[in-house]
Amino acid sequence: MVDRSERAAPRNPTTVQRTDRAVIVRRSFDAPARIVFEAWTRPELFKRWWVPKSIGLKLLSLEQDVRVGGGYRLVFDLGEGKTMAFFGTYVEVTPPSRLSWTNEESEDGAVSTVTFEEKDGRTHLTFTEAYATAEALDRNFGASDSMPEQFAQLDAVLATLA
Amino acid sequence: MVQYSSRLDASFAALSDATRRGVLEQLWRGEASITTLAERFHMTLTGMSKHVGVLEQAGLVTTEKVGRVRTCRLGARGLDEEWAWIERYRRVWDERFDELAKVVAELELKEKSHGRQK
Numbered sequence: 001m002v003d004r005s006e007r008a009a010p011r012n013p014t015t016v017q018r019t020d021r022a023v024i025v026r027r028s029f030d031a032p033a034r035i036v037f038e039a040w041t042r043p044e045l046f047k048r049w050w051v052p053k054s055i056g057l058k059l060l061s062l063e064q065d066v067r068v069g070g071g072y073r074l075v076f077d078l079g080e081g082k083t084m085a086f087f088g089t090y091v092e093v094t095p096p097s098r099l100s101w102t103n104e105e106s107e108d109g110a111v112s113t114v115t116f117e118e119k120d121g122r123t124h125l126t127f128t129e130a131y132a133t134a135e136a137l138d139r140n141f142g143a144s145d146s147m148p149e150q151f152a153q154l155d156a157v158l159a160t161l162a
Numbered sequence: 163m164v165q166y167s168s169r170l171d172a173s174f175a176a177l178s179d180a181t182r183r184g185v186l187e188q189l190w191r192g193e194a195s196i197t198t199l200a201e202r203f204h205m206t207l208t209g210m211s212k213h214v215g216v217l218e219q220a221g222l223v224t225t226e227k228v229g230r231v232r233t234c235r236l237g238a239r240g241l242d243e244e245w246a247w248i249e250r251y252r253r254v255w256d257e258r259f260d261e262l263a264k265v266v267a268e269l270e271l272k273e274k275s276h277g278r279q280k
Contacts (some may be wrong), residue, residue, distance in 0.1 A: 012263070014256035016248050027259045031266045035273070039265045049261035052254050104163070125253070141187040 020134045022110075025127040033118035036125060037096035040114065041066040048087075066140040068093050072101065103129075176220035179206070182213050186222060186236070193235040194223075230257055 012028045017028035018022030020090050029036050039045045043064045051059050058077040063069055073087040085105060110129040117124045131137040177183055181203055188194060188202065200210035214234055217223035224237045 013180045014252055015178060015180060015260050016252040016255065018248060025255045029263055029266050031270045035266050035269050038261055039269060045265055047257060049265050052257035054257055
């Protein structure tokens with residue numbers, strides 16, 4: 001495990017909570033909601049932050065048609081000519097406070113919702129991945145303790161990209 | 163906020179707090195007394211005892227009192243897959259949100275220098 005003691009900087013913390021059918025991520029940003037919303041909904045901005053460098057995957061293409069009924073599609077380069085696509089449909093678009101979309105690359109994929117709550121000029125962001133059943137959550141995030149480390153890592157990463 | 167329905171979820175609740183995650187990371191590197199943990203996380207002994215209590219109830223930490231010192235170490239479940247899973251997931255989002263914060267800061271700067279016109 002990496003020693004993170006030196007990272008106790010005054011950054012806004014990211015917290016993750018799991019309930020029986022959902023995974024919830026929270027973080028605050030020192031900017032108004034409309035700006036955070038913009039960074040989430042304009043493709044040229046979105047692609048600058050969505051793919052963590054540490055996962056070593058290259059985003060080949062990104063399409064975002066951010067309106068209710070509009071689609072999105074992210075294609076990643078897995079190397080050796082292989083690609084993987086994540087796609088779905090926006091089901092709710094309410095600038096600058098709420099965005100919700102489906103994850104259709106797997107049969108029992110989650111509905112993802114992000115809310116932007118502005119208070120005193122700061123934005124409290126909550127990202128929720130809600131599954132239809134607890135079993136669906138387990139299937140999509142299932143325990144991977146018997147997997148080789150790199151697959152376990154890839155698994156977790158791909159799940160979060162979904 | 164939601165009813166926790168299983169053993170697993172009790173420990174996710176315990177892990178929802180940044181200090182408690184920090185305590186687990188600390189104990190992963192070796193046992194520590196409540197006093198040491200309180201100092202490291204700039205908390206009172208009482209505050210740290212409460213956090214350790216939550217972790218202990220979730221089975222993530224065990225404690226042992228010898229004389230006046232209560233020593234904490236990882237419990238049997240402290241390193242199993244749920245903890246590893248949620249921490250991996252959290253790190254991915256943390257990294258992602260660090261980048262988002264940079265983009266947001268840049269947009270805000272741009273907006274300020276151009277006035278509010280959009």
